[in-house]
Amino acid sequence: MKWVTPKHGFDEVFDARGRARPHYAALISILESFTKEDVERRERLQQLTLRNQGITFTVYGEKDGLERIFPFDFVPRIIPAAEWKGIQDGLIQRITTLNLFLSDVYQDQKCLKDGVIPAELILSRKEYKRALLGLIPPRKIYTHVVGTDIIRDDRGEYLVLEDNCRVPSGVSYVLENRNLLSRVFPEFLGAYPVRPIKDYPTLLLETLRFVAPRRGQNPVVVILSPGIHNSAYFEHSFLAREMGVPLVEGRDLLVEGNHLFMRRTHGKRQVDVIYRRIDDDFLDPLAFRRDSMLGVPGLLNVYREGNVALANAPGAGVADDKSVYAYMPRLIKYYLGEEPLLPQVPTYLGHKKDDFKYIAEHLDRLVVKTTGDAGGYGMLMGPFASAKERESYLAAMRKNPGNYIAQPLVELSTHPTHIGGQFEPRRVDLRPFILYGDRIRVLPGGLTRVALRAGSYVVNSSQGGGSKDTWVLAPRDA
């Protein structure tokens, strides 16, 4: 088997001199024991399994909402115990801060009064829901499930790229990737003390049950999905099956007497907790977007009365705004009195005059993103764009500067990936998942996304990305 080592940047497996890092040695020797034909046969089996089990996502804009298999690369990413400890502590610090920040923004707004973050930056966001001011969610939790994107720079340092506080997706692929790898390459897992992840659905359910407003009885938890045409529908259905809870759509729910019910064949049943996988704007046509067909009329009133819990809480999206991200180090210090454990990428804010000037002058070196969008949509990769593309992008920016942020292009670490019969370096990121319930739990590992095209920086599934199984090793003496 041939291994192509990268010419520059940080590689997860090979150091600058092209030698394998110690924690990858066992994996490499197992892979070396396979012939090219063995590997190809296993890979075919893997494809077949993905296809037959219907492990897919839906691509928007293609005919009929085409179902695609999320490409899986079988070379696992391995994170040593000590490295993971640093990531985990940093993530706990962040989710704690995010939750305190949201509590503050929707109660006393002290951080705005103290000038930690500009008030207009928060109050002008469409993700900031003025209607929710003063409303305390059950157990004071706003961010029950967070997916934080982490990358590594050219020195191998872990940097936070963004927090996803609305409806982060991908955890089903984390679990399915592990199943798949242990079936197709059972030899791998046996050689390492890999921390298990199978209990995620159980922990998620515990997290959700913890916020049920009716105490002392078995709460009814449901997953609210936009339906079969949503790109993450597989995940909604997967989590419903794994947790053993109903998967509902808006039309299955109704509000009566300020309580929420689901329509069943023989009468209705009260619902206590909604793990909602639809955006705020679509939750309730009476409160937010009036044309929403996905939501439940009157849901927000039930929530306001404290008769149902929503995870994540409505309005939480304001915390993962890309311009709020720039203030995270300050917010961590403000709320916790601590230094940030995980560094992040320097960010220039469109709404600041100086920053905007800098962005405009250095567009060829920066990655520009719109603050509200996700999934790699609406961004400009300055270094790879043509002068003309940059020019028209800049023109759009001038119309609404506050809507943009810019960051230097981070090299991203690479990881050997099986492509065309050999192992080639491809850029990867990492999305760990964090649960906030009776306590904070971080799923060991998370989703490693990989840019399958040579040289590409974009790992999003909607833009030709794939994924890898991600292993966190147990501490040796534990």
Added chain:
Amino acid sequence: MILSRVADGLYWMGRYLERAENTTRLLLVTEELSTEVLGLDEALARAAWQDLRAIFPGFPESEAPARQLAAFASASLLGLSIDQENRFSVFHSLKKARDNARSVREALTLEVFINLNETYRELEGMSRRHLADPATFRSAMQSTHRGLMSTVGAIEHTLPRDAGWLFLKLGESLERVSRTVIILRTKLPALVSAEPKVDLPLFYSQWRSLLRGLSCLENYRKVFGARLEPIDVLQFLLFDPLSPRSVRYGASAVKEHLDRISSASELSQPARIVGKLAAELSYQGHDLIRDGQILPFLDHVMTELGRAHDALSTVYFGS
């Protein structure tokens, strides 16, 4: 108890699975009959294809039937197997079954979904050119049929007998008995009147094919022996109490599922409709056949099944 939408999805999944199985089976049987009689009586072979199109009316009406029998047969085969536009094709039914399964996947097991998904993917991968070869066509349809059978097996062996299962089986049983009635209603007029004109072996071929089309040939032989008497075949297909595709058995199966879904104290509207129908079928017999009342009776059964479907949609799915 389950969500109305999920009950609805499972019901239609059951119906489409059964329909796909039905179409696959009839395609195979018709192709076989047509091959058998083609050299002897071309009109008979053509009639077999015309019947098939009447049973599964998914072809555009504007389409002129091919003059040449071979072309007509081949268009019928392809149309009802993999044509995506034909709403009675095996592909269409399988796709609908799978779409419904995807929308209620949390109510199913992995085994059920995988079997259905694999069967669908296999058929999806076949091209018209591929299937135009008769031997390939037959083996492909047999493979689809096997896939459907293993899906049904997975349903039988892995699903809990809860409300979801009852709605799935309700869909399956209602589709099954409806298909039997439609097949009989289409085939009987010609069969009954053809008696004196047709050559005797050919005459028996048609009755045998009818039994095979309803998976009943072996079962019939166990009751009446190898001799095919039209009156016995009719008696069997309508009133046999043990054969899963007889009208009587089918109606009782629908009744049983509706009774179990119905709350214990009071029978639902659909349960009453089918209950009456099942009772009629249990007490009817030879005289109906002798008096030539079969066709109106079949129409009556079809009407009642339609009413039952409408009533259960209103009561349970809120539609």
